[in-house]
Amino acid sequence: MTASLLVRRFLADAARTPVNLLVLVLVPIVFVVVASRPLADSAELMGGPGGPAVQTATAGWAAGFIAAIAMYFQLRGARAADRRLVLAGLAPHRLVAARMVTGLALGLLAAAAALAALAVRTGWGQQPGRVVAGTVMYAVIYLGIGAVIGALVKNPVNGTVLVLFVWILDVFFGPVLGAADRPLTRILPTHYVTLWMVDLPSGHSGRLGDLGWALAWTAVALAVAWTVITATSRPRSARRTARPGSLRAQTSAAVRAGLREAARNRVLWVLLVAVPVVFVLLAVATTPQEFTTLRVPENGMDRAVRAWLPDIHGGTMAPIAIGSLAAMTGLFTVLATGAADRRLALAGMRPAALLASRLTVVVLGALAATAASLAVTATVLDASNWPRYIAASILIALTYALIGVLLGPLFGRLGGILIAFLIPFIDLGIEQSPMLRPTPLDWAHALPGYGAVRVLTDAALTPGFDTAAALLLALAWLAGLTLAAAALFHHTGRTAGGTP
Amino acid sequence: MSGRLPDGVVLTAAGIVKSYRRGVWPVRRAVLVLRGVDVELAEGEVVGLVGENGSGKSTLMRILVGELAPDAGTIARGGRIGYCPQDPVVYERLTCDEHFELFGRAYSLPGHAEQTTRAEIYERLGFGRYAATRADRLSGGTLAKLNLGLALLADPEVLLLDEPYAGFDFDTYLKFWDLVAERRRAGRSVLIVSHFVTDAERFDRIVHLRDGKAVEG
Numbered sequence: 001m002t003a004s005l006l007v008r009r010f011l012a013d014a015a016r017t018p019v020n021l022l023v024l025v026l027v028p029i030v031f032v033v034v035a036s037r038p039l040a041d042s043a044e045l046m047g048g049p050g051g052p053a054v055q056t057a058t059a060g061w062a063a064g065f066i067a068a069i070a071m072y073f074q075l076r077g078a079r080a081a082d083r084r085l086v087l088a089g090l091a092p093h094r095l096v097a098a099r100m101v102t103g104l105a106l107g108l109l110a111a112a113a114a115l116a117a118l119a120v121r122t123g124w125g126q127q128p129g130r131v132v133a134g135t136v137m138y139a140v141i142y143l144g145i146g147a148v149i150g151a152l153v154k155n156p157v158n159g160t161v162l163v164l165f166v167w168i169l170d171v172f173f174g175p176v177l178g179a180a181d182r183p184l185t186r187i188l189p190t191h192y193v194t195l196w197m198v199d200l201p202s203g204h205s206g207r208l209g210d211l212g213w214a215l216a217w218t219a220v221a222l223a224v225a226w227t228v229i230t231a232t233s234r235p236r237s238a239r240r241t242a243r244p245g246s247l248r249a250q251t252s253a254a255v256r257a258g259l260r261e262a263a264r265n266r267v268l269w270v271l272l273v274a275v276p277v278v279f280v281l282l283a284v285a286t287t288p289q290e291f292t293t294l295r296v297p298e299n300g301m302d303r304a305v306r307a308w309l310p311d312i313h314g315g316t317m318a319p320i321a322i323g324s325l326a327a328m329t330g331l332f333t334v335l336a337t338g339a340a341d342r343r344l345a346l347a348g349m350r351p352a353a354l355l356a357s358r359l360t361v362v363v364l365g366a367l368a369a370t371a372a373s374l375a376v377t378a379t380v381l382d383a384s385n386w387p388r389y390i391a392a393s394i395l396i397a398l399t400y401a402l403i404g405v406l407l408g409p410l411f412g413r414l415g416g417i418l419i420a421f422l423i424p425f426i427d428l429g430i431e432q433s434p435m436l437r438p439t440p441l442d443w444a445h446a447l448p449g450y451g452a453v454r455v456l457t458d459a460a461l462t463p464g465f466d467t468a469a470a471l472l473l474a475l476a477w478l479a480g481l482t483l484a485a486a487a488l489f490h491h492t493g494r495t496a497g498g499t500p
Numbered sequence: 501m502s503g504r505l506p507d508g509v510v511l512t513a514a515g516i517v518k519s520y521r522r523g524v525w526p527v528r529r530a531v532l533v534l535r536g537v538d539v540e541l542a543e544g545e546v547v548g549l550v551g552e553n554g555s556g557k558s559t560l561m562r563i564l565v566g567e568l569a570p571d572a573g574t575i576a577r578g579g580r581i582g583y584c585p586q587d588p589v590v591y592e593r594l595t596c597d598e599h600f601e602l603f604g605r606a607y608s609l610p611g612h613a614e615q616t617t618r619a620e621i622y623e624r625l626g627f628g629r630y631a632a633t634r635a636d637r638l639s640g641g642t643l644a645k646l647n648l649g650l651a652l653l654a655d656p657e658v659l660l661l662d663e664p665y666a667g668f669d670f671d672t673y674l675k676f677w678d679l680v681a682e683r684r685r686a687g688r689s690v691l692i693v694s695h696f697v698t699d700a701e702r703f704d705r706i707v708h709l710r711d712g713k714a715v716e717g
Binding site: 257260336339 | 565566567581583585589590591592593594598601602603605606607608609610611634650654
C-alpha cells in the first residue's frame with residue numbers, strides 16, 4: 001500500500017518535470033529513427049553483421065541509455081529526501097521497492113518509445129518477442145548501471161559523462177557493431193542480450209545459452225540496483241562504531257590506512273597495469289608466426305594440441321608478468337611499511353589487524369596486475385575455458401604476492417628484488433612453460449607455480465577439467481604461504497609487544 | 501625477562517646484555533654493545549640517557565620499549581609506554597591527521613579522546629596547519645613534531661624519547677621542554693636519549709652509557 005503510494009508520488013515527481021518526459025520519449029525515438037541506418041552501415045565497415053540486426057539493437061541501446069540516465073538522476077536528486085523518509089520511520093525495503101518500480105517504469109517508457117519508433121522505422125522483424133524482451137532487458141541492465149553511478153558520482157556532469165562512457169563502450173565494442181567473437185568484449189553488460197535479441201547465436205555461451213546469460217545479467221543488475229539504493233538511502237547517523245581497541249576497530253582502521261597509502265602510490269598502480277600490457281604484447285609481436293604442438297591431459301589421456309605459437313606465447317607470458325609483479329607488490333608493501341608497522345604494534349595494534357591491512361593491499365595489487373594481464377591476453381588468446389583460466393591466473397598472483405611478502409623480511413630490499421624476479425622467471429617462465437617442454441620435470445613439481453600453471457594450461461587449451469590434483473597442490477601452496485605470512489606478522493607483533 | 505616493580509618506580513631494566521653478530525660464517529663475530537645495564541625510572545622523573553655515538557643508547561631504548569629482545573637481563577614496565585624513535589618512523593603517504601587516527605586505534609583511544617588530544621598536540625607543537633599534509637611532504641622539523649606527537653597521543657605513563665628535538669627550531673625546543681615539565685608535574689616519567697646534554701638543569705638525573713654500562717652522574 002505504502003509502496004504503491006510512493007511509486008505514484010515518485011512518478012508524479014518525475015512527470016512534473018516536463019523535460020524528463022520529453023527526454024524519456026523523444027530521445028529514444030529520434031535515436032532509433034535517425035541513427036539506426038548510419039550505425040548499420042558503419043557496423044559493416046567495422047566487421048559486424050550490420051543490416052537489420054543493428055537497426056533492431058538500436059531500440060535496446062536507446063532504452064538502456066535513457067534508463068541509466070533516469071535512474072542516475074532519480075537517485076542523485078532524491079537521496080537526502082529518501083534518507084529523511086527512512087529516518088521518519090519508513091521501512092527501507094519499501095522505499096527501495098518504490099524506487100526500483102519507478103525506475104523500471106521510466107525505463108519501460110523509454111523502451112516503449114524506442115520500440116514504437118523501431119516498429120515505424122523497420123518493423124520488429126521475424127521474432128518480435130525477442131525484440132521486445134531484449135529491449136526491456138537492456139533497460140533493466142542499464143537501470144543497475146545508472147544506480148551504481150548514482151551512488152558513486154555526485155556531480156551530474158561527471159555522472160552523465162560516465163553513463164555515456166559505459167554506454168559507448170558497450171555499444172561500439174558490442175557484438176553487432178563490431179565482431180561477435182572477440183573474447184574481451186564478452187564481459188560487456190549487454191553482449192548476450194544483444195546476440196539473443198537479434199538472433200545471432202554466440203557459440204560461446206556454454207550450457208547457460210545466450211538467453212540464460214542475458215537473464216543472468218538482468219537479474220544481477222536488479223540485485224545490484226536494489227543493494228545500491230538500500231545503501232544510499234540508509235541514514236548516516238545509523239552507522240555503528242566499533243568499541244575502541246577492539247579487533248574490529250583496529251582492523252578497519254589499519255585496512256583503511258593501508259588502502260589510502262597504497263592508493264596514493266599512483267606510479268605503482270600505473271606500472272601494475274602498464275607492465276603486463278607491454279610484456280604480453282611484445283611477446284606476441286616477437287614470436288615466430290607458426291604452429292606448435294603442446295601436450296595436455298584430457299579425459300584422463302595425454303593429448304597433443306596444435307596451437308598458434310604467438311597466441312600461446314602471449315598466454316604463457318601472462319603468468320610470468322602476473323607472478324613477477326605480484327611478488328614485487330608483496331615485497332615492497334612489506335618493506336615500505338615494516339618499520340612503521342612495528343611502531344604501530346608497539347602502540348598496541350594487533351598483528352591480525354596489521355596482517356589484514358597488508359594482505360588487502362597486496363591482494364588488490366596482485367588482482368590489478370592480473371586484470372591488466374588478462375585483458376591484454378584476451379586480445380591474443382581465446383582460452384578454452386575462461387573462468388578457470390582467470391581463476392588459475394589469480395591463484396598465481398596470490399601465491400607470488402605472498403612469496404613477495406615473505407621475501408622482504410628474509411632478504412631485504414636488494415636481495416628481495418633479485419629473488420622476487422628470479423623465482424617467478426625460473427618457475428613460471430622456464431620450468432613450468434608448456435612451450436619449452438610438454439610436461440615439467442619431476443623436481444619442478446615442487447615449485448610454487450606448478451599446480452596453478454597446470455590448471456592454467458589445461459584451461460587455455462581444453463574445455464574439460466583434468467587437473468584436480470594440480471589445483472589441490474596450488475591451493476596447498478596458497479594456504480601454506482598464508483600461514484607463513486600470518487606467522488611473520490605475529491612475529492612482528494610479538495617482538496614489538498613489550499608494552500603492557 | 502620481565503620482573504616486578506618497586507613502589508614509585510615505573511620502569512626498571514636490570515643486567516641488560518645485548519650483542520650484535522657481524523660478518524658471515526666462518527668469520528662471524530659478536531660485538532657486545534650492552535654489558536649489563538641497570539636503569540630505573542621513577543614516577544614524575546625526567547632522566548637523560550647520554551653517551552657517545554655507537555655507545556648503545558638507541559639499542560637500550562629499543563630494548564626498553566620492547567622492540568628488541570635483550571640477550572640477558574630483566575625489564576619491568578608499569579603503565580603505558582609512549583615511544584619516539586630517533587628517525588621518524590611513519591607511513592610516507594598518510595597525512596598527519598590519518599597518522600593520529602591510526603595510532604589512536606592502536607592505543608585503543610575512543611574517537612573523541614583521540615581528536616581532543618590530537619588538537620592539543622597540534623596546538624602545543626604548532627603544526628596544525630599541516631594536519632592534512634602527507635608525511636613525505638613535511639619538512640624535517642614538522643616530521644619530527646609528528647614523530648613526537650604520536651608518542652604523546654595516548655598520554656602515556658612513561659615516555660621514551662630517542663633524540664626527540666634533533667630537528668626542532670629553538671622555539672619548538674622550548675615548547676618541548678614546557679611539555680616535559682608539564683608531564684613531570686602530572687606524575688608522568690620521561691627518559692630522553694641524547695648524545696650530548698646542553699640543559700642539564702632540565703633533567704632530574706643523567707645516566708651515562710659508557711663501555712656498555714650505565715653510570716650515574
